[in-house]
Amino acid sequence: MDLHEFQGKSILKKYGVSVPEGILAESPEQAVEAAKHLHAITGTKFWVVKAQIHAGGRGKGGGVKLAKNVREVEKFTDKIIGMNLITPQTPPEGKKVSKVLIQQDVFYPGPSDIREFYISVLLNRKTGRNMIMYSPIGGMDIEAVAEKTPDQIFTEEIDPRYGLQGFQARRVAFNLSLEGDAFKNMVKFVQSLYKAYLDSDATLFEINPVLKASDDKIFAVDAKVTIDNNALYRHPDIAQMRDLAEEDPIEVEASRYDLNYVKLNGNVGCMVNGAGLAMATMDMIKMSGGDPANFLDVGGTANAKRVEEGFRIILKDPNVKAILVNIFGGIVRCDRVAQGIIDAYNNIDNINVPIIVRLQGTNAEEAKILLDESGLEVRSAIALEDAARLVNEALSE
Ligand code: GDP
Ligand code: MN
Secondary structure, eight states: OBOOHHHHHHHHHHTTOOOOOEEEESSHHHHHHHHHHHHHHHOOSOEEEEEOOSOSOTTTTTOEEEESSHHHHHHHHHHHTTOEEOOTTSOTTOEEOOOEEEEEOOOOOOSSOOEEEEEEEEEETTTTEEEEEEESOOSSOHHHHHHHOGGGOEEEEOOTTTOSOHHHHHHHHHHTTOOHHHHHHHHHHHHHHHHHHHHTTEEEEEEEEEEEOTTSOEEEOOOEEEEOGGGGGGOHHHHTTOOGGGSOHHHHHHHHTTOEEEEOSSSEEEEESSHHHHHHHHHHHHHTTOOBSEEEEOTTTOOHHHHHHHHHHHHTOTTOOEEEEEEEESSSOHHHHHHHHHHHHHHOSOOOSOEEEEEEETTHHHHHHHHHTSOSSEEEESSHHHHHHHHHHHHTO
16 A cells, blocks of 8 residues: 555654654645744745655656745645646556645755755565665656666665664665764664664655755655555554545445456456466457456456456446456356356446456356357357457457
8 A cells, every 4th residue: 555755754753764844735725824833843934845646756747846935835735736746657647636745845055065865665575575775866766877877776685584784774874975963863764764664564665865954964855655455454553544535446446345456558358266367368368469457356256246246347447348257167166157147247237348258167068058048248258269359359349
């Protein structure tokens, strides 16, 4: 589950990672209120107005603005709330902004220089270990840094037997060329950040930029956080941060039925039992020239109720031009599934796309006869290649 920046920062703050003071606002009036309060508690003269959406690159898309007076805070908030923010990480049509974070400006000028770094904590899937990835080049697209100047990216792998070692945290500060108080503050920053990551069962904490302010304080200016869904049950406080408005509405509904559904951009709806078979089915659709509209694993049972729920979810996507049902009858008998499809078909009245059904396994022949004799607009196949051909025919009609 992805978190908003302001939510990620609330976790960081709890662990002693310094973050700029900020207040969430859902209207220009609230933003003005927030700006005045931030001035009162921090003395800040400038503020940043930051769109809160689940995507990075907001600055480039016009979703992060520096306000130099309260009137600008009001003006920028009015402009950003309600806007369709398009960034390299949003879907092409962008994401609607409904709230902004009003934040103290920490890029204030001072006697010494300001520097921006990149620091993230994530799981290295190759080694199965957590690692800290960091770079003295911050505030930039890290993929571009990796491509152009790979020598400017450093990593610290954490041995689960010992945890993050003191020398590793010091090496981060050293490789970022910090000295004095900035060095000490960075060591503490890295240690607290790592603890926040571990304790919240996160798979990613990406801070870009990390700022060394002119007074040598180290701030997490941005926070991109992903939490492992499988661990949410032990973090009720984080679980309630879920923002359904940020998720695909069809996926939200599918999760209510406990269906494993992921929306894709193609036009062939897929209903399959088992994740492996679902992947293979999507490959097959691609190879025969089609494009899957979704991933949907109805699970091992594939009973009539599940099949009906699956159809209803798939049909909510207006791009779907044909549906391929690919069920392997192992524990579940194919003729039972076929009956489920017939019942579902009769219960749903807006099925206006061709349905191709491939049932293989126990009682596959009986299932095909049931479907063929049902009088419904269902085309059945037993072999996968036949099903692929039927999908193609249906699409080109
Ligand atoms: P992103 O574009 O979604 O990654 O959002 P960020 O939170 O990283 O903000 C984008 C950029 O805005 C940063 O790289 C900074 O250059 C700038 N920015 C963020 N916070 C401040 C601030 O407090 N003061 C100033 N002057 N600039 C800021
Ligand atoms: Mn950023």
